[in-house]
Amino acid sequence: MEEVIDFIKAYILKEFIITGNPKREERWQYPIEAVRELVINAIVHRDYRGFHSQFKIFPKKIELINSGGLPFDLTVEDILDGSKRSEPRNRLIAEIFRDCGFIERYGSGIQRANLQLLEYNLPPLDIEVKENTFKLTLFSEVQVTPQVTALEVKIINIIKKDNKISIREIAELLEISSDTVKEYIKRLKDKDILIRKGKTSAGYWELL
Structure with a gap:
């Protein structure tokens, strides 16, 4: 999992903020904890009979496309407001992640990611669901100084x-x-x- 996080870090921006303290502050283009939540979500909820999980990194957005849609009794609104808890498609993997401390409780990863985006002054996740595809998009509105990634x-x-x-x-x-x-x-x-x-x-x- 950390290899995926490191891969994403290699293709997004990082700025250094001078705070007056001896140690400068680093700020990534996206909150890394939100990115980690979505990577975990992709692993736990992917339909492994379908295609590989895809991470597409653009200058101002990241797209995560996963095989497998939502259960018939669950909607995007349910996920966002937490009114229904989504059960992991791959329970064994989810239990391993929970035992390792990567998951606090099932069905709350997207809500936590949205909270982290809000604290970062970024827009919430865009969620697009089709029959056999689940797509999440993170948008970046942070204006950073011109630099080369x-x-x-x-x-x-x-x-x-x-x-x-x-x-x-x-x-x-x-x-x-x-x-x-x-x-x-x-x-x-x-x-x-x-x-x-x-x-x-x-x-x-x-x-x-």
Whole structure:
């Protein structure tokens, strides 16, 4: 589980706040405890007969897509207001997590994540449910100073080696989606770090 958290940390922003104390304060783009709650939720509630859990990280949001919808007698409103407790789809895994102290009580993870987002001055989770899919989205509204994330550094280094490389090829090298690469390249352009010259296959990238 911590490996997933570390992976997410590598692709989100962190700012350092000067407080006047000798030790500066660190603030992540999202509350890490909220992210941890959602990772636990994905593991405990995933339908393992379906597809793998997916974490998609964009500049201003994180999407978590899990296999398995809601039980027929449970609604999104039930989850948000706590009027009904959701039972873990994988009880054995849930019991192990509870024994290890990762779960306080069943069915409360999303509520705790929303509380942490509220304390962080971020909007609540967006929940989208389909028959066999459960999707959670965290949004970031924190304005941070322009800085380069770990993923942006990787993209820059790839382009330094081959300035004619395509978005698809970058995505394959980083093992992420082309849409994610497009999002981060747009961000590099907005920071005046990268431009694209030429609109055809003969075009190339130029670092400023």
